Amino acid sequence: MQLEAVVQRLELEQLYxxxxxxxxxxxxxxxxxxxxxxxxxxxxxxxxxxAGMPLGLIHATSRNMxxxxxxxxxxxxxxxxxxxxxLVSSIKIVEQRRDTLDLVANFLVVRTMQEGDxxxxxxxxxxxxxxxxxxxxxxxxxxxxxxxxQIDTLxxxxx
Amino acid sequence: MQLEAVVQRLELEQLYxxxxxxxxxxxxxxxxxxxxxxxxxxxxxxxxxxAGMPLGLIHATSRNMxxxxxxxxxxxxxxxxxxxxxLVSSIKIVEQRRDTLDLVANFLVVRTMQEGDxxxxxxxxxxxxxxxxxxxxxxxxxxxxxxxxQIDTLxxxxx
Amino acid sequence: MQLEAVVQRLELEQLYxxxxxxxxxxxxxxxxxxxxxxxxxxxxxxxxxxAGMPLGLIHATSRNMxxxxxxxxxxxxxxxxxxxxxLVSSIKIVEQRRDTLDLVANFLVVRTMQEGDxxxxxxxxxxxxxxxxxxxxxxxxxxxxxxxxQIDTLxxxxx
Numbered sequence: 001m002q003l004e005a006v007v008q009r010l011e012l013e014q015l016y017x018x019x020x021x022x023x024x025x026x027x028x029x030x031x032x033x034x035x036x037x038x039x040x041x042x043x044x045x046x047x048x049x050x051a052g053m054p055l056g057l058i059h060a061t062s063r064n065m066x067x068x069x070x071x072x073x074x075x076x077x078x079x080x081x082x083x084x085x086x087l088v089s090s091i092k093i094v095e096q097r098r099d100t101l102d103l104v105a106n107f108l109v110v111r112t113m114q115e116g117d118x119x120x121x122x123x124x125x126x127x128x129x130x131x132x133x134x135x136x137x138x139x140x141x142x143x144x145x146x147x148x149x150q151i152d153t154l155x156x157x158x159x
Numbered sequence: 160m161q162l163e164a165v166v167q168r169l170e171l172e173q174l175y176x177x178x179x180x181x182x183x184x185x186x187x188x189x190x191x192x193x194x195x196x197x198x199x200x201x202x203x204x205x206x207x208x209x210a211g212m213p214l215g216l217i218h219a220t221s222r223n224m225x226x227x228x229x230x231x232x233x234x235x236x237x238x239x240x241x242x243x244x245x246l247v248s249s250i251k252i253v254e255q256r257r258d259t260l261d262l263v264a265n266f267l268v269v270r271t272m273q274e275g276d277x278x279x280x281x282x283x284x285x286x287x288x289x290x291x292x293x294x295x296x297x298x299x300x301x302x303x304x305x306x307x308x309q310i311d312t313l314x315x316x317x318x
Numbered sequence: 319m320q321l322e323a324v325v326q327r328l329e330l331e332q333l334y335x336x337x338x339x340x341x342x343x344x345x346x347x348x349x350x351x352x353x354x355x356x357x358x359x360x361x362x363x364x365x366x367x368x369a370g371m372p373l374g375l376i377h378a379t380s381r382n383m384x385x386x387x388x389x390x391x392x393x394x395x396x397x398x399x400x401x402x403x404x405l406v407s408s409i410k411i412v413e414q415r416r417d418t419l420d421l422v423a424n425f426l427v428v429r430t431m432q433e434g435d436x437x438x439x440x441x442x443x444x445x446x447x448x449x450x451x452x453x454x455x456x457x458x459x460x461x462x463x464x465x466x467x468q469i470d471t472l473x474x475x476x477x
Contacts, residue, residue, distance in 0.1 A: 003162060003165070006321070010168055014251075018251065020265065021251055021263060021265075085283065086265060087248040087249075087265060087405055088248050088249060089404070090334065090405075090406060092332075092335045092336065106338065106405060108267070108405055108428055115309070117307075119279070120428060120436040147430035148436060149432075166324060169324060175408065176408040176409065179407070179408045179424065242465040244442065244443075245408065246408075246426055248405075269465075271465035274468070277465070
């Protein structure tokens with residue numbers, strides 16, 4: 001492994017780090033910027049993913065659709081009393097092509113309600129493809145694959 | 160990113176790694192050594208932090224106060240049957256000045272009681288300022304900002 | 319820290335990353351390959367570990383025993399409805415000898431049942447010794463030390 005590979009690895013970790021802090025700080029307006037314009041974004045269950053079901057709970061095929069989603073969320077939720085905390089671990093480069101990479105990473109999201117109750121909100125893996133654009137990495141494809149299939153309340157927020 | 164930046168990044172990860180193992184091994188006597196002499200340390204809730212409330216649940220303005228706290232803990236707790244396990248994720252350099260850095264990181268602490276019950280004990284973020292001193296990084300300022308505001312039982316241990 | 323040390327650090331993180339994805343993807347047949355032929359593997363509780371009790375819940379003294387264990391698991395469990403998700407954090411080099419390293423790392427495993435219930439399944443630390451063999455790192459010794467002593471259901475899977 002040369003310095004170039006080391007730097008790339010840290011850049012990718014940085015990407016997930018920035019992504020997570022954007023979500024946990026509820027700065028959702030910045031969230032679409034982590035994606036390419038022609039991105040694919042989906043939240044689905046492992047069960048559906050393994051069965052090759054194309055549709056997910058959330059499904060977007062462009063950055064503009066992500067922006068629309070944020071707008072809808074902001075209109076719907078006047079007040080959001082809960083907080084989310086992401087833990088990301090074990091980021092792995094699965095395949096490396098010229099300017100795109102396939103990655104997998106584990107995540108856990110803990111939700112804290114205003115009264116203080118903490119719950120395991122979501123666990124699963126990110127199956128991502130990132131592409132280098134204008135000197136930084138963007139998600140060209142992100143499958144958020146949840147271990148659980150009970151994900152109704154997830155509708156509220158991106159993961 | 161050059162080698163120097165890469166090394167700095169790994170040193171900072173190392174700092175959190177060492178910090179966490181110190182706490183999880185209950186080697187609290189070593190805990191104040193992670194801080195500068197004139198450090199600021201506080202545990203507070205996100206709600207209080209966002210509202211700009213100055214005081215926290217725990218509040219110290221020097222390394223000596225941290226030592227006193229450890230002494231008090233050791234006297235109060237003859238026997239500590241529970242274990243804590245920290246998970247730290249997404250360490251981010253927010254701002255870099257000449258010899259100090261502002262950092263944010265996510266954490267989750269799981270508590271295991273002697274009988275085996277595991278609970279989500281605390282989730283939140285560290286808002287830290289680290290300073291290079293005698294060849295190693297020390298916390299000059301550490302705000303432990305908890306997602307929950309129900310933190311009474313936290314009084315027992317540093318985070 | 320020179321480039322060589324940086325590369326080694328990332329290689330070790332990679333080892334844990336690969337290990338975790340192998341388990342979480344239920345590719346248990348590949349699991350013994352992470353170990354040396356004469357490996358030691360044990361799952362034990364912190365209580366037993368601290369008391370110096372030699373035996374653990376799972377105890378193996380060779381890679382072949384790990385393979386046997388996987389075979390037994392496959393025969394016993396026709397259908398495994400639950401999913402496991404590992405989070406690993408704070409990997410630390412405790413001691414570095416010529417071609418072996420002592421490491422400690424924190425882990426958390428979340429289990430999701432088919433109906434969607436998520437639970438904290440296991441938390442603890444890995445106390446490992448890794449050895450460089452044929453250009454890659456292998457576990458020569460792995461102690462999975464659980465914070466909890468209630469670990470009966472753990473019998474099902476490696477950690």
